[in-house]
Amino acid sequence: MTADHLRREEWAVTLPSLGWLLALFAAPTLLVFAVSFRPADPYGGIGAGWTLATLREMARTPLGPVIARTVRLSALTTAICLALAIPCGTCLARVAPRRQAVLLLLVVVPFWTSFLIRVFAWRMLLHPEGPLKRVLVTVGLADPHTQLLYSEPAVLLVMVYTFLPFAILPIYAAAEKFDLALLEAARDLGAGPWGAFVKVFLPGIGRGVLTATLMVLIPALGSYVIPDLVGGPGQDMLGNRIAQRAFSDRNLPQASALSAALTLAALAPMALAALVQRRPPALEAAARKEAA
Amino acid sequence: MATDGFLIFENVTKRFGAHAAVDGVSVGVQKGEVFSLLGPSGCGKTTLLRIAAGLETPDEGRVWLDGEDITDLPPERRRVNTVFQNYALFPHLTVAENIAFGPRAAGWPRARIREEVDRMLALVQLTDQAGKKPRMLSGGQKQRVAIARALINQPRVLLLDEPLAALDLKLRQRMLVELDLIHDEVGITFVYVTHDQGEAMGLSDRIAVMNRGRIEQIGRPAEIYEAPRTGFVAAFIGDTNFLEGRVEEHLGDNYCRLGVEGFPDIECFNDTGRPPGEPVCLSVRPEKIRISRERPEPAPHVNVVPARVADAIYLGTHTRFWVRVGRHRVAVWQPHARFLLDERPIRWGDEVWISWHGDDGFMLERFSGADAALVATPPERIGAANGGVAP
Amino acid sequence: MRRSRWPPVVTAAVLVFLWLPIAVLAANSFNRSRFGSSWEGLSLRWYRALLADADTWRALRNSLVVGVGATLTSLALGTSAAVALHRHRSRLQRLHYALVYSPLVVPDLLMGMSLLVLFVALGADLGLGTVYLAHTTFCVSYVAMVVLARLQDFDPSILEAARDLGAGRWTVVRRVLLPLLAPGLAAAGLLAFTLSIDDFVITFFVAGPGATTLPVRVYSMIKHSRNLPAINALSVLMLAATFTAVRASRRLLQEDRP
Numbered sequence: 054m055t056a057d058h059l060r061r062e063e064w065a066v067t068l069p070s071l072g073w074l075l076a077l078f079a080a081p082t083l084l085v086f087a088v089s090f091r092p093a094d095p096y097g098g099i100g101a102g103w104t105l106a107t108l109r110e111m112a113r114t115p116l117g118p119v120i121a122r123t124v125r126l127s128a129l130t131t132a133i134c135l136a137l138a139i140p141c142g143t144c145l146a147r148v149a150p151r152r153q154a155v156l157l158l159l160v161v162v163p164f165w166t167s168f169l170i171r172v173f174a175w176r177m178l179l180h181p182e183g184p185l186k187r188v189l190v191t192v193g194l195a196d197p198h199t200q201l202l203y204s205e206p207a208v209l210l211v212m213v214y215t216f217l218p219f220a221i222l223p224i225y226a227a228a229e230k231f232d233l234a235l236l237e238a239a240r241d242l243g244a245g246p247w248g249a250f251v252k253v254f255l256p257g258i259g260r261g262v263l264t265a266t267l268m269v270l271i272p273a274l275g276s277y278v279i280p281d282l283v284g285g286p287g288q289d290m291l292g293n294r295i296a297q298r299a300f301s302d303r304n305l306p307q308a309s310a311l312s313a314a315l316t317l318a319a320l321a322p323m324a325l326a327a328l329v330q331r332r333p334p335a336l337e338a339a340a341r342k343e344a345a
Numbered sequence: 346m347a348t349d350g351f352l353i354f355e356n357v358t359k360r361f362g363a364h365a366a367v368d369g370v371s372v373g374v375q376k377g378e379v380f381s382l383l384g385p386s387g388c389g390k391t392t393l394l395r396i397a398a399g400l401e402t403p404d405e406g407r408v409w410l411d412g413e414d415i416t417d418l419p420p421e422r423r424r425v426n427t428v429f430q431n432y433a434l435f436p437h438l439t440v441a442e443n444i445a446f447g448p449r450a451a452g453w454p455r456a457r458i459r460e461e462v463d464r465m466l467a468l469v470q471l472t473d474q475a476g477k478k479p480r481m482l483s484g485g486q487k488q489r490v491a492i493a494r495a496l497i498n499q500p501r502v503l504l505l506d507e508p509l510a511a512l513d514l515k516l517r518q519r520m521l522v523e524l525d526l527i528h529d530e531v532g533i534t535f536v537y538v539t540h541d542q543g544e545a546m547g548l549s550d551r552i553a554v555m556n557r558g559r560i561e562q563i564g565r566p567a568e569i570y571e572a573p574r575t576g577f578v579a580a581f582i583g584d585t586n587f588l589e590g591r592v593e594e595h596l597g598d599n600y601c602r603l604g605v606e607g608f609p610d611i612e613c614f615n616d617t618g619r620p621p622g623e624p625v626c627l628s629v630r631p632e633k634i635r636i637s638r639e640r641p642e643p644a645p646h647v648n649v650v651p652a653r654v655a656d657a658i659y660l661g662t663h664t665r666f667w668v669r670v671g672r673h674r675v676a677v678w679q680p681h682a683r684f685l686l687d688e689r690p691i692r693w694g695d696e697v698w699i700s701w702h703g704d705d706g707f708m709l710e711r712f713s714g715a716d717a718a719l720v721a722t723p724p725e726r727i728g729a730a731n732g733g734v735a736p
Numbered sequence: 737m738r739r740s741r742w743p744p745v746v747t748a749a750v751l752v753f754l755w756l757p758i759a760v761l762a763a764n765s766f767n768r769s770r771f772g773s774s775w776e777g778l779s780l781r782w783y784r785a786l787l788a789d790a791d792t793w794r795a796l797r798n799s800l801v802v803g804v805g806a807t808l809t810s811l812a813l814g815t816s817a818a819v820a821l822h823r824h825r826s827r828l829q830r831l832h833y834a835l836v837y838s839p840l841v842v843p844d845l846l847m848g849m850s851l852l853v854l855f856v857a858l859g860a861d862l863g864l865g866t867v868y869l870a871h872t873t874f875c876v877s878y879v880a881m882v883v884l885a886r887l888q889d890f891d892p893s894i895l896e897a898a899r900d901l902g903a904g905r906w907t908v909v910r911r912v913l914l915p916l917l918a919p920g921l922a923a924a925g926l927l928a929f930t931l932s933i934d935d936f937v938i939t940f941f942v943a944g945p946g947a948t949t950l951p952v953r954v955y956s957m958i959k960h961s962r963n964l965p966a967i968n969a970l971s972v973l974m975l976a977a978t979f980t981a982v983r984a985s986r987r988l989l990q991e992d993r994p
Contacts, residue, residue, distance in 0.1 A: 063824045067832055070817035070876055074835045077873040081850035082842075088853050098856055141750045144743035156747070158982075163754045166978045167934050169954050170971040174757030176958065177764060177968075184760060214753065221750070237400050238433035240420040242447035242498065246740065248421075252446075256437040267841065275843020277937060282958060292845045299941070305853060312849040319843060 082316065089310035097303030107306040116294070123291040124318075126205070126280075127273035130212040134220035134269045135262065137213075142224030142261070143254075146231070157225070164218035172282050175211045176202060179283065203285035211279045219268040227261025263326055271319045291315050351376035351534055352397060352502050357406035359392050366392040367403070368558035374502070379528055379535040381545040384555035385581065390538045391430075393555075394504050397536060398427045410501060421450070426495035427504040431511060432487045434479040440490050441466070441475040447498040465493040468527065485516045492527065502534045509544060521547050542582050546570070554578045576709045579628040586634075586675050588627040589711065592619050600646060600703055603627060607671020611648050612703040625708040631676035633705035636666055636691060637698050646703035654695045666691070668699060675699065758975065765968035782965040792970065795953035802864060802949060803932040806871035810928045811921060813872070814879025821880070822887040839877040847874060848941030855942060862944030870942045871935060875928035882927060886920030926985045930978070950974075 089107055092100035145156055163171065178185045179202040189195035201207060235257060239249035255262070277292030284290075289297075291311060298308035348355060350373025359367040367389040374380040382390035395401040396408060399420035407416045415423055426447070434443050444465050448458045466472045469489035479487055488508060495503055508524070509517045525548055528535055539545050545552050546566040553563045554577070562574045573579035576587065590605035592615070601615035605627065619625060635641070641649055652668035652675065666677040677699055679691075691697060765782055786792060817836055821829055839847065851870045852862075860866060898912045914921075936951035943952060957967050 059824075063820060063826065063828065066816045066820040066823075067828060070813045070820070070880065071828075071832050071835065073813055073873065073876060074839070077851065077854070077869060078839055078847075079835060081854035082846075084853050084857060085846075085850045088857070099853075137746060137750055140743040140746035144747040147743070156751075158986075159751050160754065162979065162982055163758060165930065165982050166758065167951065167954070167971070167974050169934075169936050169951050169958070170761070170967075170974060171757060173954070173958050173967060173971065174761040178757055178760055214757070217750065217754065232431075232433065234429050234431065234433040235435060237398075237420070238427070238429055238435070239446070239450075241398055241400070241425075241427045241429075242494065243421045243450040244446070245419075245421050245450075248450060252450075253435055256435075259437070271841055272843050275845040277845045278955075292843075295845060295849055296940075299849065299852065305856060308849060309853055312846055315843070316846055319841075319846070323841070 085309045085316065086313045088306055089313050091306050093304045093306045097305065099305055107310050111307060111310055119289055119291055119294055122205075122288065123274060123276075126209055126212060126276070126290065127270055129209055130216060130273045131220075131266055131270045133209075133213045134217050135224075135265060137217060138220035138224045138265055139258075139262070142221050142226075142258075143228045145221070145225045146228035147233075160218055160221055168215065169278065171215065172211060172279060175207075175214065176283060179207055179210075202283060203288075205284065205288050208276075208280050208284040208288055208290075211283050212273055212276060215279065216269040216273060219272070220265040223264035223268060224258060224261045227258035227264075231257045260330070263329065267322060267326055270322050274319055275315060291318075348373040350374050351411055352536065353407075353409040354393065354396070355407045355409065357393070357396060357403045357408065359389075359396060359401055359403050365558050367396065369406070370555075370558070370560055371406075372553055372560060372563065374534060374536055375551075377532055377534055378550040379537060379548050381537045381539060381549040381552045382555055383539055383542060383545040383552050383582075385540055387557075388555040389558040390540075390555045391506055394427070394506055394536060394538045397502065398425055398504050399423050400427075424498075424501045425504060426498050426500040427506060428488075428491045428495050428508045430507045432479075432491040434487055434490055434494070436479055439476050439478055440471060440482070443479065443490055444494045444497055446494060451498070461497050465497045468496070468530065469493045484512050485520060488512065488520060489523075492524075496527070496531060496533070500533060502536055505535060505537045507539055508537075509539075509541075517544070524548060546582075554581060556581070573628065573707060573709070576626055576628065576711075579707065579709060583630060584676065585628045585630050588629070588673060588675075590625060590627055592621050592623045592625060592708070594621050601708075603706075603708070605673075607673055608650055609648075611706070612646050613706040613708055614704045615708060617708070619708060624711050626711050628707045628709055629675075629701055629705060631665070632663075632678040632680070634675070634677045634699050634701045636668070636677045636679050637700070638691065638695070640698050641700050647700055648703065648706075649698055649700045652697055652699050654691060654693055654697055657691065657693055664690075668697060670699075761968055762972050762975065764965065765972045767965070767968075782969040786966045786969045786973075789966070791948070792950075792953055795948045795950045798864060798867075798947060799933050799950040802867050802871055803929050805868045806875050806932045807925050807929045809868075809872045810875030810879045811925050813876045814924065814928075815883050815917070815921065817876065817880040818883035818887055821884055836877050836880045839874050840881070844935070844937035845941075848938040851938065852941045862942060862947070864943075864947045866942045866944070867939055867947055867949065870938050871932040874935075874938065875931055878931060879924040879928050882924035883917065883920050886917060886923075890916055923985045926981055930981055 088099055090103050090105065092102060092104045092106060094100040141160075145153060145160070148156060177183055180186070181200070181202065183201075186195065186199070186201055189199070189201075190197055195201075231254065235253050236249050239253040240246070244252060275292055276290050277296055280288055280290045280293055281296075284293075292315075295308050295311045295315065298304050298311060348371050352374040354370050354372050357367055357370045358365060366387075370389070370393060382393060384390050392401060396403050399415070399418055399422075403416065407414055409415065410423070410425065415425075435446065438446065441462050444462050445458050448461060453461075462475075463472070466475055469492060471486060471489055471493070474482065474486060479490065482490065488511075491508070505524075509520050512520060521544060524535075528548075535548075537545070537548060549566055551563060552566055552569050554561045554569060556577050562569055562578045564572075569578060570582050573582060573585075579585045580587070588605045588608070588611075590603045590608075590611070593602040593604045593610070595601050595615070595618075596612065599614060599616050600612055601619065601621075603611040603613050603625070605611055611627065613627060636652075641647070643649065650670055652670045654666055655669045655674060656665075656667040658665045661681075663678050663680045666679060667674050668677060669675075766779060817832065821833055821836070848870070851866070851873070855862060855866050894916070895908055895912060898908045903911065934951060935949075936955055939949050939952055940955070943949065948956075954967060954970065957970075
C-alpha cells in the first residue's frame with residue numbers, strides 16, 4: 054500500500070464523521086459566540102448587522118444571583134457526589150466478582166432509565182401530599198408546613214441523584230485498578246488508616262476522581278430541567294435563563310450570549326484538569342527538590 | 346513462652362473459611378539472623394509473614410517481639426517493616442519520597458529525614474535515581490527502593506515476601522548477594538519468605554520448611570539438605586530417590602539392613618532405632634550415588650547394586666542418569682571431575698553398577714494423604730523438575 | 737488489618753437512594769389514588785387512560801421515527817469514525833478525536849441552544865428533520881466510542897491472518913471485521929437508540945411545535961397536566977422497555993467473551 058493510497062483511505066473513513074461534526078457541532082458552537090454580537094429581530098430570529106447591545110443589555114439585568122446559584126449548586130452537587138462515590142466505588146471494586154456484576158448493574162440501570170421520569174419520580178416523592186413528607190412528619194423531622202418540593206435543597210437532591218452514577222463509575226474503574234498492597238505498605242510503614250487513605254489511596258485513584266469531577270460538574274453547570282421541575286420560581290439556574298431568553302422572550306442573541314458564557318464556564322474546569330494532569334516540569338522539579 | 350527468640354510465634358493458627366492457612370505454628374526467630382520460611386505456594390509461609398507484619402490477625406496464638414506481645418497491634422504501630430512481593434511502591438511518589446514515607450508518617454524532623462534518605466539511597470546505590478518515579482525504574486532498582494523504604498524505619502525485624510520472585514535469574518542471583526551484604530551492614534533480623542530453595546539456602550542462617558500450614562523442619566541449610574526429617578522436606582529441598590521398603594534387622598553401630606523389592610540387601614544408617622518389620626521409605630540423593638562400569642571394591646557400609654542405564658542427559662557440569670533396578674528407576678548424578686572426552690562414556694542400555702554409602706540413605710516415614718502423591722511422582726519427574734516439587 | 741466498615745454502608749445507602757424513587761413510581765402506577773399519598777387499591781385505570789391518549793401515541797411514533805433514523809445514520813458515521821481513529825495516527829485524527837469526544841462532555845443545554853441558533857440562522861424549518869439531525873450529532877460520538885473500544889479489544893493480527901490466507905480487502909471487511917464487530921455495533925446501536933428516545937433537552941430546543949417526541953410529551957404532562965398518574969403508568973412502561981434494552985445489550989456484549 055502506498056502512502057498516497059493510505060492517505061486517501063484515511064480521508065475516506067474520516068470525512069463523513071468529521072464533516073458532520075464540523076457542520077453540526079463545531080460550527081454552531083462558534084456561531085453562538087458570533088450571534089451574541091447580533092441584534093435580535095422581533096420575530097425571534099437574528100437581526101442583521103453587529104452590535105454590543107446584547108452584552109450591554111445583559112450587564113443591566115442582575116445575573117449575579119443566578120450565576121452564584123449555578124456555581125454553588127454545581128459545586129455542592131460535585132462535592133456530595135464525590136463524597137458518596139469514593140466509598141461506593143471503592144466498595145464496588147473490592148467485592149467478589151459475582152456480586153460486583155450485580156451491584157454494578159444496580160448502579161447503572163437507574164442511570165439508563167429516562168431522565169425525565171426520574172425527575173418526575175422525585176416530584177412525586179417530594180410532593181406536599183407525597184409519601185416522603187408524610188414519613189418525615191410522622192417521624193417528627195418536618196412539620197406539616199415544610200416545603201420539600203420547589204426549594205433549593207430539592208434541586209440539590211435531584212441533581213445529586215441524577216449525576217451520582219457519573220461519579221461512581223470512573224471512581225470504581227480507578228479503584229479497581231488500584232493495588233491494595235499499596236495500602237498495606239502504607240500501614241506497614243507507619244501510616245494510620247486515615248493517613249493511608251489520604252496519602253496513598255486518594256492519589257492512587259486521582260485520575261478517576263478527576264474524571265468524576267468533570268463528569269458531574271460540567272453537566273451540572275448546564276442543568277435546566279431539574280431546577281425547572283423541582284426548583285421554585287426564585288431558584289433559576291443559568292440554564293433556565295437561557296431557555297427563558299430563547300423561548301419566552303424569543304431573544305436568540307441574549308440566549309446566545311448566556312450560552313457563550315456557560316460554554317466558557319464549562320471549559321474552565323476542563324482546562325484546569327488538563328493542567329493538573331500534565332503537571333508542568335517546574336512543579337515536578339520542585340517536588341524532587343523537596344524530597345531529596 | 347515455650348519457644349525462645351526475638352520474634353516468636355506461639356501456637357499461631359489462621360483460618361480462611363474452613364481452611365487453616367497456618368496451623369498451630371510455634372517458632373522463634375533469633376536476633377540478627379536471616380530466617381527463611383520455605384515451602385510451596387499455599388503452604389502458609391506468606392500468611393505467617395503477614396501475621397508478623399500485622400496485616401493479618403491470627404485466630405489463635407500469640408506473636409511476641411522482643412518480649413512484647415504484639416498480636417493485637419495494628420501494622421503501623423509495630424516496629425516491623427515489609428518488603429512486598431511486587432514491591433508495592435507508591436506510583437505517585439518519587440524514589441526519595443517513597444523512602445521518606447515511613448519517617449514522614451512517624452513525624453521525624455525534616456533535616457533528619459533528608460539525611461537518612463540520602464544514607465539509604467547510598468546504601469542501595471540509587472542516589473542518582475532519587476527524583477524518578479517508580480515506573481521509570483528497572484525491576485532490580487524497584488526492589489532496592491522497596492528495601493530502602495523498609496530499612497529506613499530501622500525496624501526490629503525486616504520481613505521479605507518473595508522479594509526476588511519478579512526478577513529474572515541473573516538479577517535474582519545478584520540481588521541475593523546484595524541482600525546478604527545489606528544484612529551484614531545493617532545487622533537487622535530478616536524473615537525471608539520464598540518458594541525457591543536456592544535463595545533460602547544461599548541467604549539463610551536457618552530455614553523453616555513449611556507444608557500445608559505446618560512447619561516440617563527447622564534447621565541450618567546443610568542440616569535440612571543433608572538430613573531431611575520428612576519425605577516432604579527431602580523431596581522439596583533438592584532431588585531425591587524414594588525407595589519403599591522394610592527394616593529387616595539391626596546391624597550394630599547404628600546401622601540396619603533394609604529390604605527393598607528388586608534390590609539386594611541395603612545397609613542404612615539408623616540412629617532413630619526403627620524396629621525390624623517397620624515399613625519405611627528410603628531416600629537417597631542422586632548426587633550421593635556413584636555409577637561405574639566396573640564393580641566397585643566392596644567396602645564397609647557401602648551398598649553396591651547392578652543396574653541398567655535407561656536414560657542419560659549430559660549437562661556439562663555433570664550427567665544425569667536414570668538407571669533401572671528391577672521395577673525402580675533411580676536417578677544418579679555423576680559430576681565430571683576429569684576431562685570427559687578421554688573417557689568412554691556410559692551410554693543408554695549399558696550394564697552398570699551403582700553404589701552409595703549407608704550414611705547417605707535416610708529412612709523416612711511412609712507418607713499418607715497429599716504427600717503420597719509427591720512420593721508417587723516417579724524419580725524421573727522429580728529429577729526433571731528443578732526443585733523437586735514444582736511450586 | 738481490618739477494613740473500614742464505611743464503604744459497604746455507604747454503598748447500601750446509595751443503592752437505596754438510587755432505587756427508591758423508581759420503586760415508588762412503579763408502585764404508584766397501580767394505585768387507584770391520585771397523588772400516591774395513600775394506597776387506595778390496585779388499579780389499571782391509569783394504564784387505560786394512557787393508552788386512550790392519542791397525543792401520546794403520536795409522540796411515540798415521532799420518537800420511534802427519529803430514533804431509528806438517528807440510530808442508523810450515527811451507526812454508519814460512528815463506525816467509520818472509530819475505524820479511522822483506530823487505524824490511523826495523524827494530526828488529522830487528533831482533531832477528529834477532539835471533535836468526536838467533545839459532544840460527550842458538553843452539557844445538553846449548550847448543544848441544543850447552539851443547534852437552535854444554527855437552524856434559525858440557516859432559516860431551516862424546525863421539525864422532525866431538525867430533531868433527527870440533532871440526535872444523530874450526539875449519537876455519533878457515543879457510537880464511535882463504543883465501537884472504538886471494541887476495535888481496541890481485538891487482536892490486529894486476525895486481520896493480517898485473513899490477508900495472509902488470501903482474503904481481499906473487501907472480503908476481510910465483510911467476512912472478518914464486520915462479524916467480529918457485530919456485537920459492538922448492536923450495542924452501540926442500542927445505546928444510540930436509547931439516548932435518542934430518552935433525549936429531552938436538545939429535542940426541546942430544536943423541535944418545532946408539531947414535532948413532539950415522547951419525552952417532550954412527558955415534560956408537558958408533568959408541567960401542565962392534572963393527569964399525573966398516567967405519567968406513572970407511562971414511566972413504568974418506559975422503565976420496562978429500558979430494562980429490556982439493558983438486558984439485550986449486556987447479552988450482546990458478553991456473548992463472545994471468554
